[in-house]
Amino acid sequence: MSPLPTPSQTVGPFYGCALPSPDGHRVAPAGHPQAITVHGYVRDGAGSPVPDALLEFWQPAPDGSRGGAPGSLRRDPATGGHAGRDGVTFTGFGRVATDADGHYVLHTLPPGGVPYLSVCVFARGLLHHLFTRAYLTGGQVAEPWLAALPAERRATLLTRPEGAGVHRFDIRLQGEKETVFLAFD
Amino acid sequence: MPSNLPTQQGISCEIDQQAKAYAASGAVRHHPPRDYPPYRSSLLRHPRQPLVPVRDPEAAELSGPVFGATDVTESDADLTRGQAGEPLGERITVTGRVLDRAGRPVAGQLVEIWQANACGRYAHRRDRHPAPLDPHFTGTGRCLTDRQGRYCFTTVKPGAYPWHNHTGAWRPSHIHFSLFGTAFTQRLVTQMYFPGDPLLPYDPILQSVTDATARSRLVAAYDHDLSTAGDALGYRWDIVLDGPAATRTEGSRP
Numbered sequence: 313m314s315p316l317p318t319p320s321q322t323v324g325p326f327y328g329c330a331l332p333s334p335d336g337h338r339v340a341p342a343g344h345p346q347a348i349t350v351h352g353y354v355r356d357g358a359g360s361p362v363p364d365a366l367l368e369f370w371q372p373a374p375d376g377s378r379g380g381a382p383g384s385l386r387r388d389p390a391t392g393g394h395a396g397r398d399g400v401t402f403t404g405f406g407r408v409a410t411d412a413d414g415h416y417v418l419h420t421l422p423p424g425g426v427p428y429l430s431v432c433v434f435a436r437g438l439l440h441h442l443f444t445r446a447y448l449t450g451g452q453v454a455e456p457w458l459a460a461l462p463a464e465r466r467a468t469l470l471t472r473p474e475g476a477g478v479h480r481f482d483i484r485l486q487g488e489k490e491t492v493f494l495a496f497d
Numbered sequence: 498m499p500s501n502l503p504t505q506q507g508i509s510c511e512i513d514q515q516a517k518a519y520a521a522s523g524a525v526r527h528h529p530p531r532d533y534p535p536y537r538s539s540l541l542r543h544p545r546q547p548l549v550p551v552r553d554p555e556a557a558e559l560s561g562p563v564f565g566a567t568d569v570t571e572s573d574a575d576l577t578r579g580q581a582g583e584p585l586g587e588r589i590t591v592t593g594r595v596l597d598r599a600g601r602p603v604a605g606q607l608v609e610i611w612q613a614n615a616c617g618r619y620a621h622r623r624d625r626h627p628a629p630l631d632p633h634f635t636g637t638g639r640c641l642t643d644r645q646g647r648y649c650f651t652t653v654k655p656g657a658y659p660w661h662n663h664t665g666a667w668r669p670s671h672i673h674f675s676l677f678g679t680a681f682t683q684r685l686v687t688q689m690y691f692p693g694d695p696l697l698p699y700d701p702i703l704q705s706v707t708d709a710t711a712r713s714r715l716v717a718a719y720d721h722d723l724s725t726a727g728d729a730l731g732y733r734w735d736i737v738l739d740g741p742a743a744t745r746t747e748g749s750r751p
């Protein structure tokens with residue numbers, strides 16, 4: 313008999329000393345010529361910024377490989393603190409907390425084989441994380457479930473270009489322009 | 498103290514109503530609903546639209562991040578070490594296995610924890626609880642699971658702490674856990690509670706898991722065989738990750 317799942321609980325307000333790292337948002341190796349920036353705001357049902365959300369990003373490497381690599385959260389054995397990424401390895405994983413304005417920034421490389429970044433949202437007040445996707449295709453979508461969404465809903469999954477290599481992706485947890493969140497079962 | 502906050506009695510009444518509505522629904526729900534009014538912070542932070550199902554065997558979420566020796570240091574699993582002195586409090590070990598929903602061990606994956614100190618205070622600037630900080634305790638740890646999916650932490654038992662959901666709101670002692678599986682879909686952040694804690698029935702965060710047996714899976718078991726003489730009391734807590742994983746093997750990836 314299969315075991316039953318452990319229930320989710322909120323990440324709460326005090327994850328800050330444990331989960332984020334100073335370069336969690338720098339998934340692209342330093343100085344990489346193909347690096348892109350994805351940024352935006354996380355807002356609640358009243359339109360207020362969510363200053364204590366934690367976003368995680370997962371994606372295939374530019375060559376389409378999905379194996380990832382260790383090194384997203386390197387530690388320094390001498391000090392016990394953060395050692396930072398090694399500056400070369402593409403791990404496919406990013407983690408960034410929103411700032412006091414509810415803003416986040418991610419530097420990464422374009423995903424290979426899929427047109428999106430996978431996003432997982434955690435926050436105080438959110439009892440179970442939410443999955444969504446940031447599509448980087450400039451509005452062109454092939455997947456049937458995505459094409460079947462009303463245009464207004466679909467738009468919440470599409471990043472907006474903001475100049476060379478910069479993409480805007482806001483997350484609205486509730487209400488007007490509420491982000492489409494996804495279920496995988 | 499004048500306050501617009503609800504009372505514990507009011508919140509307990511709401512918790513009771515939610516439990517009754519769940520029982521009457523006849524459904525089985527392992528996770529908390531995101532819309533759970535007794536936990537006031539959920540009110541503006543849950544989507545009103547239903548989740549959109551993605552049934553795509555090629556979804557990137559069926560793979561996930563990996564971690565390795567570089568992402569942890571050996572002493573990270575012992576929260577009582579690494580400082581100038583010993584933290585105050587009751588020393589405990591917490592151990593268990595991380596499994597996927599097919600019962601397979603999740604090997605070599607990252608487990609991260611964070612917790613309040615023995616007085617119920619987090620080493621976090623925004624924690625205003627006027628209990629003392631412990632200069633010898635940061636309350637954060639991490640480790641990789643072994644081949645059988647086992648993790649093990651040594652720490653001190655966290656204290657309960659007050660919060661502002663309602664008047665007289667106290668969180669039961671708990672340790673926050675963050676877990677990764679072999680797929681991003683299996684991601685889990687949760688909290689482990691302690692057996693016999695009298696605060697458990699009053700806590701809207703734990704009670705948001707309206708299924709009583711699911712809720713019991715968040716409570717560790719005291720295990721006297723794990724307790725080490727003169728050192729630490731032992732608790733056992735197994736974790737089962739939900740969500741599908743890729744069925745294709747590593748070699749078949751593009």
Ligand SMILES: [Fe+2]
Pocket residue numbers: 324326613668671673
């Ligand atoms: Fe907590």
